[in-house]
Amino acid sequence: MYDFNFLKPTSVADAVAALIDEDAQPLSGGQTLIPAMKARLNAPGTLVSLTGIPELVGVCCAGDTLVIGAATTHAQVARDAAGYFPGLAALAGQIGDPAVRNRGTIGGSLANNDPSACYPAAALGTGATIVTDRREIAADDFFQGMFTTALENGEIITSVRFPIPQASAYAKFVQPASRFALTAAFVARYASGVRVAITGASENGVFRWAEAEAALSSDFSAEAISGLSASAHEMIADLHGTAAYRAHLVGVMTRRAVTAAG
């Protein structure tokens, strides 16, 4: 990979100041960015590591909200969120493999918005709030298509606030080589209704399945959505699965998630 300047600030303020440079990019766990740089798909002039900022790390429960620092690794979420929000902890424990979970972070995953990543499904499926160095962004506004988010240049996620659901589960059909989701569903039940978010399927990235949400809000059971099928329109088609196959998996994985959530 091409060489670059490397900075490792110890505060959010210093990180934001370093990222004013247009040729600078934030580096979190690096499990996507470093392979991309090695392949010369990305060549920032400066990398600003976010892994040396204590205020960005940690899992904290405040009433009915779980707050996770942006630089918290998947492994830590899998461990520390289990007692508060088991559906989220289980999702974190299925990301990649142990080594990826030891480095990869929630903030990095959300900022990258890979169309097959796991965390976007949890954020959108809970209606989480993405907190940045300068504002708060609702998950419904944050994800704006494949690898695209509402983040501005130089803006970094500092934490994510998840409303803890009454019941939730993540059902993931693993693409075994990449360990990303071929298609996966996150289902969360609240007093106000049910949310369903699908990852891995759409060319537009993570999305909510409105028909399933409506059906599940009145009857939270796999049977309630047995007659629903997602449209194959704009679904991802590649050597791992056709658009129709992924559309079929949307229904299958959503039903499995509902059953697992109980």
Place this chain on the structure above:
Amino acid sequence: MHKLTMVVNGQQMTAEIEARTLLSGFLRDRLGLTGTHIGCDTSQCGACMVLVNGQAVKACSVLAADLDGVEVTTIEGMANPDGSLGHIQQAFQDCHGLQCGFCTPGMVMSTAALLAENPKPTEDEVRHSLEGNICRCTGYQNIVRAVMAASGQDQGTKATAHV
């Protein structure tokens, strides 16, 4: 250039490195610790697995400059002080948990991380913990047996190999 301080296999060292230096390259090219293998170099195969502060990390996917101050353990740190095989390495040999052996350093390091956290894993837990390590020879059966044996749960399953 960045100044780097690390404890590698128990030995304190300092070096000046380029920002783009990967941990895998640093270990192999600067320290001569070539037991950390570079297989795919795309963070798929896990042959470059090492422990960073006790946690399994793929050394090809992390910048050395981002690891200032950490402790690293490589396969060279897994032998006993007298140079004989450590108990995980010995279990891999006993159970024939390797054929060509290229992936083995990574397998041993992932096993060390697993057993430190979970000394008596189930077979399912072993397989889950090795999801980041690819072996193209063995079919994994004897690797799983080796990990179970290393955890003291060999259940008479070792030495099933044909020699």
